[in-house]
Amino acid sequence: MADRFFPNEMPDYIPETHSASASASADSLTRLLHLPLKTLSDRLNTDALAIKDTVVKESWLGLGKRVRDFSLYTGAMGIAFLLFKAYQVTGDKTDLALSSRIIQACQAASRGSRRVTFICGEAGVCALGAVVAHHTGDENLCQHYISQFKEIKLPPDLPDELLYGRAGFLWACSFLNKHVGPNTVSSTRTRAVVDEIIRSGRQMGKENCPLMYQWHEKRYWGAAHGIAGIMNALMDVELKPDEAEDVKGTLRYMIKHRFPSGNYPSSEGNETDKLIHWCHGAPGVALTMVKAAKVFQGEEFLQAAIDAGDVVWNRGLLKRVGICHGISGNAYVFLSLYQLTGKPEYLYRAKAFACFLHDRAQTLMSEGIMHKGDRPYSLFEGIGGMASLFLDMTEPSQAKFPAYEL
Numbered sequence: 001m002a003d004r005f006f007p008n009e010m011p012d013y014i015p016e017t018h019s020a021s022a023s024a025s026a027d028s029l030t031r032l033l034h035l036p037l038k039t040l041s042d043r044l045n046t047d048a049l050a051i052k053d054t055v056v057k058e059s060w061l062g063l064g065k066r067v068r069d070f071s072l073y074t075g076a077m078g079i080a081f082l083l084f085k086a087y088q089v090t091g092d093k094t095d096l097a098l099s100s101r102i103i104q105a106c107q108a109a110s111r112g113s114r115r116v117t118f119i120c121g122e123a124g125v126c127a128l129g130a131v132v133a134h135h136t137g138d139e140n141l142c143q144h145y146i147s148q149f150k151e152i153k154l155p156p157d158l159p160d161e162l163l164y165g166r167a168g169f170l171w172a173c174s175f176l177n178k179h180v181g182p183n184t185v186s187s188t189r190t191r192a193v194v195d196e197i198i199r200s201g202r203q204m205g206k207e208n209c210p211l212m213y214q215w216h217e218k219r220y221w222g223a224a225h226g227i228a229g230i231m232n233a234l235m236d237v238e239l240k241p242d243e244a245e246d247v248k249g250t251l252r253y254m255i256k257h258r259f260p261s262g263n264y265p266s267s268e269g270n271e272t273d274k275l276i277h278w279c280h281g282a283p284g285v286a287l288t289m290v291k292a293a294k295v296f297q298g299e300e301f302l303q304a305a306i307d308a309g310d311v312v313w314n315r316g317l318l319k320r321v322g323i324c325h326g327i328s329g330n331a332y333v334f335l336s337l338y339q340l341t342g343k344p345e346y347l348y349r350a351k352a353f354a355c356f357l358h359d360r361a362q363t364l365m366s367e368g369i370m371h372k373g374d375r376p377y378s379l380f381e382g383i384g385g386m387a388s389l390f391l392d393m394t395e396p397s398q399a400k401f402p403a404y405e406l
C-alpha cells in the first residue's frame, strides 16, 4: 500500500509567524515550507505560468491547434480552463483570448457527441464558453453558447454520476447560473434533472441509505462516478425538504460505513482501503462533506470533512501530480477545509502539498518515481492540474477544485 504514496514527513504545522526562520542549511523543501504565503505564492505563480505555456505548446500548438480530445478531463477544454484561470489571476487578456479560441475549436469537435457533462461533454464546452465570452465582453457569443447549452438533450439511458451522467450536466447548469447570472438555465430545466436523479437514487436506495446509484454495474461511492459526486451536484441546487433529508441520510450512511482508517470505500462492499483520490476515496468525499457542512450547517458533516482531511494529510502525498488522482487534487481538500474553518493549519497543509510538488515533482517524474499521468499535460491527470493548484494558491480563500467546487 505504501508504494502508492510518499510518507508525509513534513511537519504537521508551521505557523506563518515562524515563517522565514528555516536555517540556510535546511533542505530546499524545508526552506519552502518556511516561506511566508505571499513569497511562496509568487514563486508558485511563476511556476504555474511556465507550466501553462508548456501545456499550450505541447497540447495545442504541438497538435497543430487541432482538437482530438475536447474534454476538460484530459483534452483541450482543460487547456482552455487553465488559460481562463491564469487570466483571472494575472489579468492577461492574451490568455483569455486563447482560451476563447480553444473553446470555439472544442465546440466544433464536440458537435454530435453524446457526452453531456461539464467534465467530459458538450455542457462543459457551452458553459465555460459562455463564461469566457462574458469576460471578453462578447455578449453575442455568450448568448450563442447559452442557446447551444439549452439545445443539449439528455438521453433517457444516461447514468447519474458526475463524469458522464446527469450530475455532471446539473453541475454545468449551476456553473452557468453562478457565473453568467441566476436563471441563465431555468429552474424548470434543473428541476427536471434533479427529479430524475432523485427518482433513480430512490429506486436503488435502502432504508439506511436513501439514495444509491450504479455505474457500469458497480455502486460507486467516490466523486467521479459515485454518490459523493452526485450528492455534491445536488447540494448546489434548491432541494425539496424530503430530498434534502435523503441527501443527508445518504451522507450519514457513508460516514457510518467508512473504513476504520477514516478513508472511504471506492464502491459498495469493496473492502480494499487503498485509494486516496478525488475520484475514489477520502479526498472527493471530504469536498462533498465540506459542502454538506455549509448547506446543512451540520456538525457531523464538518467533523467528517475534518476526519477525511486527516486521511489525506497522512496518506495523500500520491506518486502522481494531477487533480483526479494526484497530489494537486488532494491539496484542494485543505484549501476547502481552510475556507470552511478559517484555520491556518489547513492553509499550511495546502502550502505543504504545493511546496512538495514545486520542489520535487518535475525531478521525481523525470526519474520515473512519480507517474506523469496517461495524459501528462492534462488538467485532471497531468501537470495542468498542478498549474491550476499553483494559481489557486495566490488567493487561497477563493480556490475551487476545478469542475467540482462552485
Ligand SMILES: [Zn+2]
Binding pocket: 277, 278, 279, 280, 324, 325
Ligand atoms: Zn482519478
